[in-house]
Amino acid sequence: MVCATFRFYDGLNDFLARERRGREFDTACARDATTKHMIEALGVPHTEVELILVNGVSTGLDTILGDGDRIAVYPRFSSLDVTDTARIATRPPGRLRFVADAHLGGLARLLRMAGFDTIYDNEFDDGAVEARALEEGRIVLTRNRELLKRRAVEYGAYVRALKPQDQLRELFERFGLAERARPFTLCLHCNAPLRIAAKEEVLDRLPPLVRAVQHEFSTCDVCRRVYWKGSHWQRMAGMLDSAAGARAGED
Structure with a gap:
């Protein structure tokens, strides 16, 4: 058994027992325990961590801890300048794709609205979310910290906000989504790509008032839903502008 000293910074303290927040504390570690094992044993999902310093040196999640080591753990939004340090990857390379757990259906719909491939099913259990994330290289979205600690979950985000619109703003800031949005x-319902459709093609699927006043449409070839730029579209566009402008307003 070895003993190490930990200090967690900023929002990571939310995951700790109250008596350990905002201060250094000593804790016993199993022999050959890694930084990832101990960080998660203390309550912090590894997906929330961007920088780990062991005795002042930046390191990864697989570093084996020794007796007397001092470990400082920082989140993505720490004010610390980490430009020249080895940061832990918090997102997969390439196009961002998400899988939302069963409690984040509203957020999944808003992410699809912004053009981000997001799978969701209210029947998904934690195992199903973990499997889809692993198989398809998706970022797990959840308010369940234990899901983020699962062995196969490499990328994820603990969603702090409670309302879908606030959750969208949170993710726009965390992942820099404004520049990537389409x-x-x-489709808001099945996540399939939309295509532009001529009015004559979708005429039999339109409510009478829409048929009379709207002329531009898109449709989903999977579920056959039709979309147009009505009042609901305007509200959603305003919501996206608000989410995209949240970070810009802070610069």
């Missing part, structure tokens, strides 16, 4: 290109 609004109104995915």
